[in-house]
Amino acid sequence: MKKQESIGIGLIGAGERGCYILGARIAELWKETGMAITGIYDINPQRSRDAKVFLENLYQKNGLDLTIQLFASYSDLIASGSVQIVMITTHTDQHRIPAVTALRSGKKVYLDKPIAVNLEDSAAILACERETGNSLIMGFTRRYEAAWRKSYALLKEGAIGALKMIQIRSIIPYTRYFQTWHRKSAWSGGALNDKSSHHFDVFSWFAESRCRSVSAAGGMSGIFPPDPQAPLRCSQCDRDCLYRRRLNPDDQQEGTQVLGYDSWIQADDERNRADTCVYQPGADIIDHAVCNLTFENGVKASLFWSIFGPHAADQETLELVGTIGRIYLTRSEGTVRLIQWGKAEETVFDLKGPEFFTSHYGADLQLIRDIRAFYDGSIPAxxxxxxxxxxxxxxxxxxxxxxxxxxxxxxxWEM
Ligand SMILES: NC(=O)c1ccc[n+]([C@@H]2O[C@H](COP(=O)([O-])OP(=O)(O)OC[C@H]3O[C@@H](n4cnc5c(N)ncnc54)[C@H](O)[C@@H]3O)[C@@H](O)[C@H]2O)c1
Structure with missing residues (x-):
């Protein structure tokens, strides 16, 4: 068993994303990247303790004898000499203060998406970046995912000529947004912020232009009517329900790890519960939208989005239409189809390498590698x-x- 000097990552917010997704991927890649989580701070001390046990065991399995330090505050963690990179994966309304403090420390910073729940907070992070000259890398997963990168590369090579239209369809039954802290806009910015911050980022990434205007329709579908008689949580419920945590298709596919921990499934506080009944009154988030965007260079984009509908293989697709061709990405199949004028056959790219079957279709492993490159001075995606x-x-x-x-x-618009 090795005891090795590592590039220390300090984790602020040791929940599903920080510990059980990114923390796990960092442990799996530590031999390649030389990075390891050396410190943790979570506002909920039980979560810090659980994360420490989970991650130390994982490092042990991957051949590294590591002792992770638990900190009593985010500022102690940021100031610690054992932390070289600060990773912020708190609830979205809790991003601003650690992000600004970490940027001021001069250390490298990773901040998960969405950046914040309001523009005041994101403007403050932006202003701090300008004032300090320090910058951060953000976790827009599609920027690190093979099929999306391939689509962007094809566009840049001119495979479809000049880009004219972009469409994203995202019909993913992520009813967990009614079951977790996402159910309150003040905490998450709503499901549209949590999920479609990715999609809006993709529009800007591909259009490479300033967005001029947005028009949209959407709201609450009525599929999840508030029911004062509903049980508080799935574990107290014997109703027949499509959305039961652990058993619904998206939980089954993603194997949500936090559902094994008491700090989520026993928590009284609404913000900490992971299995609130979808019908519990109090959720104030919208669940579907259609949206049109116009960019200054003439590109038009459209989003067709809901967090209901059956689980399906084509639940998220990207389509690009250019002057001489089309690109069509099917996310959960890891495929990109290129259709070009004058070519009878379309070209199909299969981007399912061995890492496709890891979290976010391999994007998280690539993100960890990109964080290492960022640490070495590269400009982040x-x-x-x-x-x-x-x-x-x-x-x-x-x-x-x-x-x-x-x-x-x-x-x-920030260019
Ligand atoms: N990039 C992606 O694809 C992706 C995927 C999932 C989540 N996320 C983002 O990651 C963040 C965390 O989401 P999650 O699913 O892990 O939630 P979670 O509830 O599982 O974990 C969040 C943790 O942050 C802790 N926390 C809250 N406020 C804190 C504070 N002020 N200081 C320290 N700890 C604090 C909570 O106690 C909790 O343990 C969110 O911003 C979410 O949108 C991004």
Whole structure:
């Protein structure tokens, strides 16, 4: 068993994403990247303790004898000499303070998406970046996923000519957004922020232009009507229900690890519960939207999004239409089809390497490698400006929905 000097990552927010997804991927790649989680701070001490046991065991299995230090505050963790990279995976409304403190420390910073729940917070992170000259890398997973990178590369090579239209369909039964802390807009910015911050980021990434306007329709579908008689949580319920945690198709596919821990499944506090009944009153998030965007260079983009509907192989697709061809990506199949004028046969790229079957279709492993490259000085695939622009589009989409489709003109854009 090795005891080795590593590039220390300090984890702030040791939940599903920070510990059980990214923490696990970092442990799996430590021999390749030389990075390891050396410190943890979570506002909930039980989560810190559980994460320490989970990760130390994982490092042990991967041949590293590691003792992870638990910190009493985010600022102690950031100041610690054993931390070289600060990784922030707290609830979204809790991103700003650790992000700003970490940027000021001069250390490398990873911040998960969405950047924040409001533009004041994301503007403060942006201003801090400008003031300190330090920058951060953001976790927009599709930026690190093979099929999306391939689509972008094909576009840049001119395979479809000049880009004219982009469409994303995302019909994913992520009813967990009603069951976890995401159910309150004040904590998550809503399901549209949590899920479609990725999609809005993809639009900006591919369009490479300033967005001029957004118009949208959407709201609450009524599929999950608040029921004051509903049990508090799945574990107290014997109803026949499609959305029961652990048993619904998305939980089955993703194997959500936090459902094994008492701090989620026994928690009284709504923010900490992972299995609140989807019908419990109090959720204030929208669950579907259609949305049109116009970019300054003439590109038009459209989003067709819901968090209900059956689990299916084509639940998320990207389509790009250019002057001489089309690109069509099916996310859960890991395929990209290229259709070109004058070619009878389409070309199909199968991007399912061995890592495709790991979290986020392999994107998280690539993200860890990109964090290492960022530590060494590379420019990140996504940073604060991308986070801010994506949130701006989420906010303006919600404004347009609230005013029944009136187009919202985008006043500021970070290039
Ligand atoms: N990039 C992706 O694809 C992706 C996927 C999942 C989640 N996320 C993002 O990761 C973040 C965390 O989500 P999650 O699913 O892990 O949630 P989670 O509830 O499982 O974990 C969040 C943890 O943060 C802790 N926390 C909350 N406030 C804190 C604070 N002020 N200081 C320290 N710890 C605090 C909570 O106690 C909890 O343990 C969110 O911003 C979410 O949108 C990104």
């Amino acid at each position: 996504a940073g604060t400006k991308d986070g801010h622009n994506s949130l701006n589009l989420v906010v303006q989409t919600l404004n347009s929905i609230a005013s029944e489709g009136v187009p919202m003109h985008i006043q500021s």
